[in-house]
Amino acid sequence: MFTDRGLERYQRQIALFGVEAQEQLARARVVIVGAGGLGCPVALYLAAAGIGEIRLVDGDIVDRTNLNRQVLHGDRDVGRAKVESAAGKLRAQNPEIRVVATCTTVDDENAALLVSGADLIVDAADNFAVRYTLNRVALQAGVPLVHGAVRGFDGQATTIIPGRTACLECIFPVAPPVEAVTPVVGTTPGIIGLIQANEAIKYITGTGDLLTGRLLVWDGHAATMTTLPVERQEDCSACGIGRC
Amino acid sequence: MQVRVRAFARLREAIGGDLMLEVPPGATMSMLLAAVGETSEQAEEALFEESGELRGYVILMHNGKRVRRAEAMTLTLADGDEVALFPPVAGG
Numbered sequence: 001m002f003t004d005r006g007l008e009r010y011q012r013q014i015a016l017f018g019v020e021a022q023e024q025l026a027r028a029r030v031v032i033v034g035a036g037g038l039g040c041p042v043a044l045y046l047a048a049a050g051i052g053e054i055r056l057v058d059g060d061i062v063d064r065t066n067l068n069r070q071v072l073h074g075d076r077d078v079g080r081a082k083v084e085s086a087a088g089k090l091r092a093q094n095p096e097i098r099v100v101a102t103c104t105t106v107d108d109e110n111a112a113l114l115v116s117g118a119d120l121i122v123d124a125a126d127n128f129a130v131r132y133t134l135n136r137v138a139l140q141a142g143v144p145l146v147h148g149a150v151r152g153f154d155g156q157a158t159t160i161i162p163g164r165t166a167c168l169e170c171i172f173p174v175a176p177p178v179e180a181v182t183p184v185v186g187t188t189p190g191i192i193g194l195i196q197a198n199e200a201i202k203y204i205t206g207t208g209d210l211l212t213g214r215l216l217v218w219d220g221h222a223a224t225m226t227t228l229p230v231e232r233q234e235d236c237s238a239c240g241i242g243r244c
Numbered sequence: 245m246q247v248r249v250r251a252f253a254r255l256r257e258a259i260g261g262d263l264m265l266e267v268p269p270g271a272t273m274s275m276l277l278a279a280v281g282e283t284s285e286q287a288e289e290a291l292f293e294e295s296g297e298l299r300g301y302v303i304l305m306h307n308g309k310r311v312r313r314a315e316a317m318t319l320t321l322a323d324g325d326e327v328a329l330f331p332p333v334a335g336g
């Protein structure tokens with residue numbers, strides 16, 4: 001299915017996991033919710049890896065305070081919709097994929113439509129209200145969800161397979177508090193975003209061990225990464241007995 | 245007896261790394277959490293609400309197993325146990 005250009009573009013990946021896995025990437029549809037600190041690196045690396053369809057969803061516009069970490073947006077993009085700014089960069093990076101930009105905030109009303117037909121959802125949101133919505137819609141649709149979150153030098157990531165692993169509400173039954181301004185250094189979402197992109201590539205190609213049933217915790221101050229075991233909770237309000 | 249405390253994210257900054265805490269035999273998870281809070285004002289703030297209640301979002305683990313908040317009062321610790329405390333982050 002690849003042209004000579006395509007075979008050349010993905011040569012190093014095909015050498016790694018074969019042309020069939022590369023075709024799986026080309027057939028995949030991934031929804032990335034959030035085109036900010038996490039969403040930018042996730043989208044850029046998934047575009048470069050050759051994910052066939054990337055759907056970006058974010059209702060925000062680019063603000064100058066975003067630029068320390070939201071690496072797809074530049075000074076000239078201030079004031080533009082984040083999804084438009086990001087989509088332009090992704091199309092320039094890889095014209096062989098389809099990029100769909102939707103400028104809206106995910107909520108309980110629109111979530112099911114936004115993720116319909118997707119193979120994977122990437123949680124690159126900046127708040128737990130949207131994350132819980134994504135978790136519920138992922139459980140309903142049976143679509144895996146790759147969670148990531150950051151603050152300061154700290155980050156966390158996990159991969160949720162509906163019906164098999166702990167869901168987001170099993171792991172985080174109570175949302176951490178909302179902050180007016182979340183302090184963060186750009187490298188933190190860079191690192192966590194790339195872990196999420198790596199999970200997406202592994203899931204789609206069936207390669208390696210996923211972060212399922214494990215919460216990865218990154219401490220950028222100490223430069224250490226740990227995984228903590230996480231289990232499904234019978235009384236989970238999202239996926240507990242009788243709910244999923 | 246001694247219990248090892250592994251702290252993550254803001255709590256780690258607050259207590260400056262992992263801790264070995266001396267607690268009386270038969271101490272519960274709640275008693276250990278109170279002892280961690282007493283190490284500094286920042287640790288107290290990272291773990292507890294102003295009301296003194298444990299912050300609901302902090303993830304508690306005992307020897308690698310998740311502990312529910314309701315169990316913290318009754319879960320007794322043993323010498324050499326490891327407790328992990330993780331306040332999750334929320335930004336993106």
Ligand SMILES: [Zn+2]
Nearest residue numbers: 167170236239
């Ligand atoms: Zn659950």
